[in-house]
Amino acid sequence: MTTTHAVPTGYRPPRADEPIDSVDSLFSHLYDAARLEMSTIPLYLYAAYSIKTDNVSQWSAGPGAFRLIKSIVIEEMLHLSLVRNLIVAIGRGDHITFQRAEFVPTFPSPMLHRVPLLELKLAPLTTDLVRDVFMPLELPAKAGAPAESGEYQTIGQFYKAIFDGFQRLCGVDPAVVTRAGSPGEREAELFKHNRLDLQYTNTYWNEGGGGAPIIVHDLHSALTAINVIVEQGEGMDPDQQEVPIDPGSPAQDLATGLFEAPHYVKFKRIADGWELIGDVHRVPENPRVADYPEGPVRDLGRLACAAYTYVLALLDELYNTSGNDVRPGATSRRYGLERVFIAAMQGLLFGVIKELVGTPITEGPYRGMCAAPTFEFYEFPEGVSMTRHLKELCERVLPHFPALGGDNSVLWLIGDQMPADLGTGR
Numbered sequence: 460m461t462t463t464h465a466v467p468t469g470y471r472p473p474r475a476d477e478p479i480d481s482v483d484s485l486f487s488h489l490y491d492a493a494r495l496e497m498s499t500i501p502l503y504l505y506a507a508y509s510i511k512t513d514n515v516s517q518w519s520a521g522p523g524a525f526r527l528i529k530s531i532v533i534e535e536m537l538h539l540s541l542v543r544n545l546i547v548a549i550g551r552g553d554h555i556t557f558q559r560a561e562f563v564p565t566f567p568s569p570m571l572h573r574v575p576l577l578e579l580k581l582a583p584l585t586t587d588l589v590r591d592v593f594m595p596l597e598l599p600a601k602a603g604a605p606a607e608s609g610e611y612q613t614i615g616q617f618y619k620a621i622f623d624g625f626q627r628l629c630g631v632d633p634a635v636v637t638r639a640g641s642p643g644e645r646e647a648e649l650f651k652h653n654r655l656d657l658q659y660t661n662t663y664w665n666e667g668g669g670g671a672p673i674i675v676h677d678l679h680s681a682l683t684a685i686n687v688i689v690e691q692g693e694g695m696d697p698d699q700q701e702v703p704i705d706p707g708s709p710a711q712d713l714a715t716g717l718f719e720a721p722h723y724v725k726f727k728r729i730a731d732g733w734e735l736i737g738d739v740h741r742v743p744e745n746p747r748v749a750d751y752p753e754g755p756v757r758d759l760g761r762l763a764c765a766a767y768t769y770v771l772a773l774l775d776e777l778y779n780t781s782g783n784d785v786r787p788g789a790t791s792r793r794y795g796l797e798r799v800f801i802a803a804m805q806g807l808l809f810g811v812i813k814e815l816v817g818t819p820i821t822e823g824p825y826r827g828m829c830a831a832p833t834f835e836f837y838e839f840p841e842g843v844s845m846t847r848h849l850k851e852l853c854e855r856v857l858p859h860f861p862a863l864g865g866d867n868s869v870l871w872l873i874g875d876q877m878p879a880d881l882g883t884g885r
Contacts, residue, residue, distance in 0.1 A: 466490070466561075467554040473572065475611045479624025482649065486551045488621050489542055493555060495571045495614065496539040496688075498564040498579060499596065501767075501834035503532050506584040506593075508812050508832065511738040523734035524584065527725045534691050534722070536804075537670050540659040541684045543778060548675035550652025552778065557771040563836040566745045570596060572617055574610040581834065582744045590730040597692055597723040615689055622685050625649075629678045646678050656781040661797050692722045740816045742831035743824075752822045755859035756830050759818065762852045763811045764837040769849055769881075770808055772839075773800045776881060792878075799876055807877075810869035814860045845882035849873050 469483040470490055479485050507528040546555055556562065567580040577595050582588050598613050611617045623633035630645035653676060660672050670691055673684045720728070728734045748760040777796040785791045815830045839845050850873045853863055863869045 469551070469554065473617075473620070475572070475616065475620065479620060479627060482549055482551075482628065485549060485621070485624045485628060486546065486554065488617070488624065489546050489549075489551075490555060491571055492617065492621065493539060493542045493546070493557075494562065494564070495617070496535055496542060497557070497562065498568070498571065499535050500532060500539070501564065501566070501581065501832075502579055502596075503528050503535065503593070504812075505581040505742075505832060505834070506588060507532065508809075508816055509583040509739050509742050510736060511740055524729045524736045527729060527734055528584075531722050531725060534670060537672065538688045538692065540672060540774075541675075541688055544658040544673065544675045545681060545684060547658050547778070548650055548653045548681060550650075550654075552654060552657055556775055558768060558775050560836040560838070563768070563771070563834075565835070572611045574612055580745055581831070583739050583742050584736055585739070586730050586732065586736070589726050593726045594723060594730060597721075597726060599721075599723055614692060618685055618689050622682060625678060625681045625685070631678070650677060656783045657778055658782075659777065659797070660782065661785070661794065690721065740829045740831070741827070742816060743828050746825065746831055746833050748833050748835060750824050751830060752820065755856055756818055756820060758852070758856045759811070759815055759860060760830060760833060761837070762849075762856055763808075763815055763832045764835045765839070765849055765852050766803070766808045766811050767832065767834055768837040768839065769845055769877075770800065770803045772845055772881060773803055773878075776878070796878065799878065802872060802876055806867075807869055807872050810863065810872070814862060818860075839882060843882070844879060846873060846877045846879050849877075 467490070470487045471483065473484070473488045473491055477484070479488060507525055510525045543552070543555065546552055564579075567578050570577040570579055577592065579592065579596070582592075596614070599615055611620070626633045628645065628649050655674060655676060658672075658674055660674055670687050673680055673687065675681050675684055725734075729736065746760075748757060748764060751757040751760045773796060777793065777800060780793045780796055782791075782793040785794045812832045815832055818830045820826055820828050820830055839848055850870065853870050853873055857864050857870065865871070
């Protein structure tokens with residue numbers, strides 16, 4: 460797939476038959492890597508949220524399929540952050556914004572840079588969806604398998620091009636692993652505009668998986684970050700059924716015996732029936748908020764889109780806020796943003812979606828089904844606090860969905876925990 464959306468300065472569509480030989484080419488690949496990681500998150504969340512559950516929080520242990528998909532989503536968020544760390548490291552951090560209509564994926568849509576075409580869609584979880592969409596998306600490439608056209612056949616091939624590009628720009632020949640020049644000068648040149656204080660480094664945990672944020676400051680740390688993404692996603696080879704639970708420190712995991720399955724294998728366990736799906740809400744494929752009936756259901760769907768966009772805005776604000784003020788015993792805006800980002804994902808977004816998937820639709824094209832999150836971009840008003848606007852959207856639907864209010868509720872999270880000045884250009 461060739462991108463046609465508005466793109467930042469220096470971007471040109473990556474091609475598998477054109478090796479990365481410039482910072483612009485490397486940035487272009489990393490930019491599309493971020494778009495690729497972003498496209499998986501709504502896809503997997505939609506399927507996971509379609510599972511019925513009585514848990515207080517779907518982020519605690521639940522049915523087998525949900526637990527696996529939840530761990531995958533958290534790791535995809537880690538991968539998205541690692542890619543953005545890589546972009547910051549090469550001095551292009553100001554060239555990418557998640558909270559943009561052009562960056563947020565729409566569904567259905569073809570997977571980026573993949574031949575043969577794979578259509579990504581929002582759909583209720585079934586073994587067929589996992590086998591026909593999720594597993595091909597995470598399909599591993601045989602070790603060393605090259606791309607065979609202007610596009611890539613697997614995510615692994617795409618990241619291998621990025622891996623080789625970092626080596627090449629640092630003076631390492633990827634084919635023979637020898638230096639093409641002074642490693643100090645070439646490496647220093649690539650990372651000379653790095654902002655370590657803007658990289659994501661804290662507040663990550665995953666009870667169903669592993670990995671950790673990596674500060675990218677040189678070639679070795681850049682290649683380590685890429686390996687984490689590939690190993691957790693596909694595994695390094697189709698025959699490899701386990702990866703270290705912390706791919707950034709594999710030697711330690713080899714010593715302790717701590718391993719997990721890569722995403723492809725996790726999905727295969729669901730497709731083969733080893734991890735049961737259970738009952739699933741009857742939700743539509745690729746819904747649109749505009750197709751929901753006017754009134755409370757459409758307003759709730761709009762709130763879900765706003766909450767999703769708000770989470771992306773929090774990530775952007777985090778990456779634009781220096782972490783130099785993070786010290787024991789001191790107040791830190793950056794650390795606070797990292798904490799509320801997690802709360803927004805687990806409490807705010809899930810709280811709204813939980814109400815959606817339990818709401819029947821009584822008219823229109825989705826009649827007889829339950830509502831579901833559409834993960835569409837929401838345009839917040841200019842110059843107005845995003846937090847205040849989000850609170851107003853929540854208050855509008857509160858009479859119809861009272862579970863959104865009260866102690867430790869969605870409304871409480873917005874009003875008491877989220878940054879009041881988000882989006883005001885403070």
